[in-house]
Every structure is written in structure tokens, then in C-alpha cells.
Amino acid sequence: MRLALGVSRRALCATLLALIAASLAPPSLQAKEWTTIRIGTEGAYPPFNFVDSNQQLQGFDIDIAKAICDEEKVTCEFVAQDWDGLIPALLAGKYDAIFASMSITEERKNAIAFSNKYYQSPALFVADKKNAALVPTPQAMAGKTIGAQSATVSAKYLDGVFAPAGAEIKLYATQDEANLDLASGRVDAVLADKVVMLPWLEKSPDGRCCQMIGADVNDPKYFGEGIGAGLRKDDPDLKALIDKGIADIRANGAYAKINAKYFPFSLY
């Protein structure tokens, strides 16, 4: 009886494990006809992706993804996912593509594939107006505290270049949290995407504390070759579809219209 019970329990475990494995396994590797693309985004990175007052995802990334889907006659479904978990969830098959202002870097290319770039923007240091004289070089920032969003190219750059020179790096789950701590003086400066920081400086009440310091930061070793859609490496047909979509909306003016809706300058 004990033995029989043991065996059946083991069989039950094996069945459960198999079920879990099946539900976690990425979609099959065969080429498939894409009719619906599930898109993961962060939803906390205005003006690129954010949740509006009606709980709808909005922003430049979202509009670009929708335009590509319209152009290529496929259905888009959007899923919001915390920034840290975007790549793991893509690999786990929770969605098929990331449109979340993700920089195309060598490090990320070890894990995932990228579409061609759909925009490019340098990073920028922002500091309190009291610290306007601060020069954002590794030497001058020794002993200062610099904030950034974790797992971003800005964070990697700070860890690689500014931390060894003696700056303290504080990393935040969202850009909003880093900006809050800049406004309250917990960090001396923040490094982030220029096109995200400029609207914050100009439009938000908190942003009045601060101003940009130094020049654009775009060290190619850290900042990569622009922003692309993150894809699984085993979906080359989806990459082809999205690359074609980017080229098509660039050619037919849809891209320019979206660009003008958000920014008075070209983002490509």
C-alpha cells in the first residue's frame, strides 16, 4: 500500500511537472503565420509608454507598434510588465515583442534579438539648479550620488564609468522614482534619456528644481545603436515582419505623423 501510494504520488508529480513545463515552454520553433502579436511594454515611461487616466496604454512606443500592426495587417495586443522583467517574460513566452524604448545593446543581444531601430536619442545628466556648475565627468562626480533607472543603458554606463571613479550610484525601479529623489535632493544628478528628461524639466512641477548639465551622452559602447523592438531569437519571421513595418511607416508618412505628435524634432 505504501509503495503503491508512493508510485502514484510520483506519477502525479511527474504529470504536474510535465503540465507546468508545457505551459512555460516557448511557442514551437516552426515558422508561423503571425496574425496576432502580443506586445510587452512597461507603461511607466512617459511620453514613450504610460497608462492614461482611462487605464489605457499610450505613448510613442505604443503608437509606433500600432502603426506597424496596422500596416502589416496583424492584430496587436498590449501587456504591461515591470521593466526588470520585460526580457525574462519575453523569453518565457508571455508576449512576442517588446516595444518599451529598449536600447539595442551587445549585452542584451546575448539573450534576445532586436528589430531595426525605430528611434534614437542620447542620454543626459540633469541636476538641481543649485548644482548647475557641476560638470558631469567621472572625476568631478566622485563622491556625488547619481540616480538612474535600474537595468537601463544609463545604469550600465554609470556602473561602468562613474562608479569606479568614486560616485555612488542609486538605481530605481522606474524613472519617476529617480526623478522624485532628484527633486527632493536625495541624488545630486540623474542620468536618463534626453527626450524623457526634457518634458519632465519643462512641464512637471517637480522638474522646476532642475536643469540639464553637460552635453549629450552617447558612448556607443554602452548606449548601443538606437531603440528597437525586443524579440525572441527563434522568431526570425516576426523580426522580418516588424523590420518591414518600420520601413513601411517610415516611407508612408505614418512615422512622421506620430513623431510630430510627441516631439518637435526628428527622433529617428
Next chain:
Amino acid sequence: MTAADFLGSAGFDPVLLDQYGPSLLRGLRTTLALVAISVPLGFALALPLAFVRVEGGPLLRAAATGFTGFFRGTPLLAQLFLLYYGAAQFHGALQAAGVWWMFRDAFWCAILTFTLNTASYQAEILRGAAQAIPAGQIEAGRALGFGQFGIYRAIVGPQALILALRPLGNELILMIKASSLASVVTVVDLMGASKRAFSGSLDFEVYLWAALIYLALVEIVRRIWNALERRMTRHLRTA
């Protein structure tokens, strides 16, 4: 053979260990500091709180009940956010009061939140333990001429501590794990260091290391608590 070689031979990725092992150990130090400061401070705060809950007048008792009710009734994460980002809204006033240095630092914000939180749990544990001592013993103490302080020191205290020991050990274990929440307000504790290592490597193995280290910490506490209980109850055992 270095520690990394040894762990490498146990099936862990030696390159990954070499790159991120030291930062995880630095994170572990911060985790230990968070727990080692906030739990004893919480205990020191819990003693008067529990006393007031049992012996205080209606006003004091209501205040203590409100305090423990708030901290036990809301998520620790919400308390941490409230204190960290809430304090930032008043940084002018806090600066004027000369305490902004503490609220500016994420580590001390976490210590303050954890201390208040664990104090309310520990106070409830101590209150329950004190109230479990039979009233007859206290009456007997009074009959023998003990004052209020003497009764707590000689009769209620020692027995209540034995009753409270296990739940307090539980609370310590819960705090070891809950301290990982500090990583969301930029404290680079064991969890924070693991998150950073993961975002650098995209290798889940670093979370496995973190889990094993937390597991080891909890196991150490469990053993210490077993020894403590054996020692504190040695007068209750027959030879």
C-alpha cells in the same frame, strides 16, 4: 582552492560567481545590518508598548492599539514607500528640523520603517505571552508583598519570555526575508545586489544564490533558537 572554485565544482557558474559573488556578499552585509539594527530596536520599543497594552489606562491603551493596528494592518511595502517618498515631500521642513540627513538616506528610512513594523508585531507577541500567565500567580505575588515592578521582573517576565521565544524567532525570520523590500527604495541589500547582478547577466542563477543565502540565514536562526529554548527551559526538564 578558492571558495569560487569550490562552488564552481558544485555546479555553479564560476565566471558568474567571480563577477557578482563579491557584490552579493556586500549586499548580505547590508541585509544583516538592516535586521541586526531594526529587530533589537523593535524589541526595545515593543516592551513598553506591550506593557501599556496590558496595564495602561484607556487613553494610552487606545494609542498603543492604534499604533500596532496600523503597522500590522498595512503592507510593509506601502509603509516603506510612504515613509521614503512621503518624507521627501516635506524635505524642507525635515531639513529645518535637522533630521533630513536620516530621511535622505534610504538605509535609515528602511531601518525606521522596519523598526516600527516589527515593534508592533513583537508588542503583540509579548502582550499575548504576558496575558497567558495565570492571574493566580500575580495574586500570589501580591500576597507575598511584591510590587508591580517586582511581579513583572520576577514572575510574569521570565515565564512570558519563554512563551514568547518561539513567536519572536518567527518574527526574526520574517524580518530577515522582509528586509529584501529595502531594495525597492535603492538600498543595495542581498536582494538589491541580486537584482543588479541579474540585470547585468540575465542569468537566473544569481536569484538561486540569493535564495540559498536567505535559507542559510534562516537555518542559523532556527538552530540558535533551539539552543536558546533548551537553555531557557532547562529548569522545567526532569533529569
